[in-house]
Amino acid sequence: MVKTTISVIKADVGSVAGHHRPHKKMLDYAKQKLAEAKESGLIKSFYVYHVGDDIGLVMTHHKGENNPEIHKLAWDTFKEITDKISKPLKLYGAGQDLLKEAFSGNVKGMGPGVAELEFEERKSDPIVVFAADKTEPGAWNLPLYKIFADPFNTAGLIIDPSLHDGFIFEVMDLKEGKVVRLKAPEESYDILGLLGTPGRYAVSKVFRARDMLPAAAASTSRLSFIAGKYVGKDDPVLIVRTQHGLPAVGEVLAAFAVPHLVAGWMRGSHNGPLMPVSFRKHPIVTYFDGPPRVIAMGWQISNGELIGVDGTEPADLFDDPFWDYSRNLASQIAVYMRTMGEIMPARLEPAELEYTTLPKILAKLESRFKKVD
Ligand code: F6R
Numbered sequence: 001m002v003k004t005t006i007s008v009i010k011a012d013v014g015s016v017a018g019h020h021r022p023h024k025k026m027l028d029y030a031k032q033k034l035a036e037a038k039e040s041g042l043i044k045s046f047y048v049y050h051v052g053d054d055i056g057l058v059m060t061h062h063k064g065e066n067n068p069e070i071h072k073l074a075w076d077t078f079k080e081i082t083d084k085i086s087k088p089l090k091l092y093g094a095g096q097d098l099l100k101e102a103f104s105g106n107v108k109g110m111g112p113g114v115a116e117l118e119f120e121e122r123k124s125d126p127i128v129v130f131a132a133d134k135t136e137p138g139a140w141n142l143p144l145y146k147i148f149a150d151p152f153n154t155a156g157l158i159i160d161p162s163l164h165d166g167f168i169f170e171v172m173d174l175k176e177g178k179v180v181r182l183k184a185p186e187e188s189y190d191i192l193g194l195l196g197t198p199g200r201y202a203v204s205k206v207f208r209a210r211d212m213l214p215a216a217a218a219s220t221s222r223l224s225f226i227a228g229k230y231v232g233k234d235d236p237v238l239i240v241r242t243q244h245g246l247p248a249v250g251e252v253l254a255a256f257a258v259p260h261l262v263a264g265w266m267r268g269s270h271n272g273p274l275m276p277v278s279f280r281k282h283p284i285v286t287y288f289d290g291p292p293r294v295i296a297m298g299w300q301i302s303n304g305e306l307i308g309v310d311g312t313e314p315a316d317l318f319d320d321p322f323w324d325y326s327r328n329l330a331s332q333i334a335v336y337m338r339t340m341g342e343i344m345p346a347r348l349e350p351a352e353l354e355y356t357t358l359p360k361i362l363a364k365l366e367s368r369f370k371k372v373d
Pocket residue numbers: 018019134232233264265266267268289354
């Protein structure tokens with residue numbers, strides 16, 4: 001059977017009112033470009049979204065992961081938006097995530113974030129795509145652990161025989177560019193040992209242990225490791241397959257009910273709560289350039305196509321009054337974290353800071369530091 005691939009490729013190529021949200025013309029351009037690619041047969045279906053200042057392209061096709069044509073389509077889309085819209089309109093941070101000049105076959109390592117999952121479609125295949133702004137790939141560590149390894153979150157791990165064998169976590173060392181596969185529940189403590197350092201280790205894939213069915217894929221780029229210096233947070237995406245032998249949509253979403261602290265937020269240099277929001281109503285960042293937020297888009301996959309609630313328009317999974325509870329909690333945590341100003345752990349450790357005056361302060365004070373006996 002021919003396999004289906006979902007590719008989610010995203011980038012921040014400029015925004016209106018600071019790092020707030022893209023211009024409508026940018027989104028329209030992306031839709032037009034992907035409509036042409038669909039017409040030509042390269043992709044089977046698509047959806048264009050934004051969360052904060054990031055534009056995401058969700059594409060389905062039969063060409064597999066890391067396909068140069070699909071990656072080129074995304075690269076060209078972001079490049080053309082930058083040249084034709086963001087730069088002429090002097091949008092803020094025009095082209096900020098396009099770190100390289102020329103495309104060389106794969107957008108990984110060039111700035112845009114990529115999550116891709118190739119699989120054989122089941123009889124019915126519900127998926128959720130999460131996208132976050134003002135944070136890093138390690139932000140998924142905690143929810144992914146809850147979803148696929150914590151029975152206090154996912155009841156199915158205990159009571160559904162097809163989940164009972166557990167899941168394999170592929171964890172990437174973002175600095176070394178290496179991956180390791182570990183099995184939950186047997187190796188849970190080792191998994192958590194790595195996931196506890198989200199700036200260095202992030203989950204890249206999850207597989208169902210009993211048959212290696214691909215269950216989730218996350219973007220794992222770190223712009224700073226590519227550029228060799230801080231160039232903005234990576235604002236990650238995550239694809240999760242659900243139901244019928246996988247965690248239910250409700251179990252997947254439940255992992256976001258209590259907003260956990262993630263690195264990013266203002267100047268990419270603070271810990272803040274990840275706030276779950278409706279992608280239609282609130283995919284914007286305001287308070288202290290945040291707080292960091294996450295949207296959840298739900299589809300069925302059918303014969304290589306995204307099936308939403310109306311065409312490819314996805315279900316808006318955090319658009320439910322229940323999530324007001326989480327949003328209020330996130331607002332309270334955000335204000336509380338701000339009372340700590342620039343004192344860690346509200347501020348990130350020096351190596352993770354987007355901009356730092358610390359070396360300058362140290363240089364200035366060097367002669368005034370006196371040795372103590
Ligand atoms: C964080 C982010 C913003 C900016 C902040 C300062 O990833 O995009 O919080 O860091 O608005 O931006 P500049 O230095 O461009 O004025």
